[in-house]
Amino acid sequence: MPQTKMKQQIFEQCHHHFKDIVAIRRDIHQHPELRFAVERTAGIAAKALHALSIPVKTGIGRTGVVGDLEVPGATKRVALRADMDALPIQEQTDVPYKSKIDGKAHLCGHDAHTAMLIGTAKILSHFRSSLKAHVRFIFQPCEEAFPGGAPAMIEDGALEDVDEIYGIHVFPLYSVGQYATCAGPMLAQSDTFEITFTGRGGHAAFPHLTVDSIVIGAQFVTAAQSIVSRNVNPLDSAVVSITQFHGGDVTLQDGGASRALNVIPPSVELGGTVRTLQKAVQAKVKGQLENYVAGMAAAHDATYTYAYQEGCPVTYNHEPCATRAVSTARGLVGEKNIIFPMAPILGGEDFAYYSQKIPACFVMVGAGNEEKGIVNMCHHPQFDIDERCMIYGMALLVSLALTSQ
Ligand SMILES: [Zn+2]
Ligand SMILES: [Zn+2]
Structure with a gap:
């Protein structure tokens, strides 16, 4: 026809x-x-x-x-x-x-x-x-x-x-x-990651007696922004998005929940996604993320966990x-x-x-x-x-x- x-x-x-x-x-x-x-x-x-x-x-x-x-x-x-x-x-x-x-x-x-x-x-x-x-x-x-x-x-x-x-x-x-x-x-290749920073919790008025996981997490979030801009070739493509940041305690007072604004929490949990188009870029981002996590934890005398899950190719x-x-x-x-x-x-x-x-x-x-x-x-x-x-x-x-x- x-x-x-x-x-x-x-x-x-x-x-x-x-x-x-x-x-x-x-x-x-x-x-x-x-x-x-x-x-x-x-x-x-x-x-x-x-x-x-x-x-x-x-x-x-x-x-x-x-x-x-x-x-x-x-x-x-x-x-x-x-x-x-x-x-x-x-x-x-x-x-x-x-x-x-x-x-x-x-x-x-x-x-x-x-x-x-x-x-x-x-x-x-x-x-x-x-x-x-x-x-x-x-x-x-x-x-x-x-x-x-x-x-x-x-x-x-x-x-x-x-x-x-x-x-x-x-x-x-x-x-x-x-x-x-x-x-x-x-x-893109769509991967996810989950991170925990564990420091030492304590009274918010005595920060020198704690290892502040909130500060560690916040510094990590800021530092991670430079992976795409400083570690990935500008002609390649990558996204690192941190989509979860959980920290801080909830205490029960008089039967109701209340945020403990005067407590530095012992740990924070973060998570996010990585998107790439090439295996080499994926490996670079995955490795750099862990470098930042480990480095940030070491700098503050904290410990960490880092789990990277490869997703859809x-x-x-x-x-x-x-x-x-x-x-x-x-x-x-x-x-x-x-x-x-x-x-x-x-x-x-x-x-x-x-x-x-x-x-x-x-x-x-x-x-x-x-x-x-x-x-x-x-x-x-x-x-x-x-x-x-x-x-x-x-x-x-x-x-x-x-x-x-
Ligand atoms: Zn959809
Ligand atoms: Zn769809």
Whole structure:
């Protein structure tokens, strides 16, 4: 089929299914589920594939769903991946489809990812006779929490016989109708660390008789800011963010809790995250953090503990897949709506695990709309998408499948 005719037919199909996909997205949005406990959402995906006569496996990676649209004579298999989990955050929007569950909300757009992959399955079923490769639909749980659902899915065979894999993410910093990606590292290695400084507590009026863990912790926080600026090559990327600092006692007085403002606490606990794009930079930051922790403790005659947890690895876009994704996207919306190469971002994404195993590419799908005030980034309590972005998300996934051979 000529390219322009195919493009027209793809968009016709995306518009045809749009209302249904919006309804599915809103239903999932109202019923958010966390981590691996995504049974309801997985049930919606499995039921939709089943209705299309696509063979479905459930319970993959604990609660994930895998469907295979098989094409007679095809030898290649392309996988398309959606994540299904929400976040433990209170939604602060006034939309009619607002989360019905306190403290849980789809503020990363995984509701839209699931709905779009269902829509993609519907559209590809329509185009079945034009497919030259098998298509695997992967619906995974637990993208938001380490160690992530992707390793569990891979462990259960989600990538078996798959030649390449694509994933998309709604991204409100780009407008509806835009796509962004790059070749090489796209999203960061996301690690965490936990530190304890233990000194000697005592009366706040006699600091010379204590080893003040608050001062040690505060000096460490300040010193750690120079790791990125003084130890990492300015042309490389890294983030060190200290996100936790706990210290100070609470005493019970007259049955109620009260802060002990006249007590120097014996210890403080700190924690944070490190984001990097290269192994050498990760090793440098990890080592320097410990140097600062040990040095600060030694300088004050305190002791310390330091635990560094390596998290989700770098999401790496393989050159041929990125090239194919970009030329496919360009064919859909024209050069002016393509951001390529987009600058890597230091957010983490467990699509990384697939990209470590087989050729892969992850694409950001513009979901923002300044006029409608849809500008808040993922994980913001007022995050939302312009739902028309789902037309473009589906169009890209459908086109990638149709051009696989
Ligand atoms: Zn997220
Ligand atoms: Zn996400």
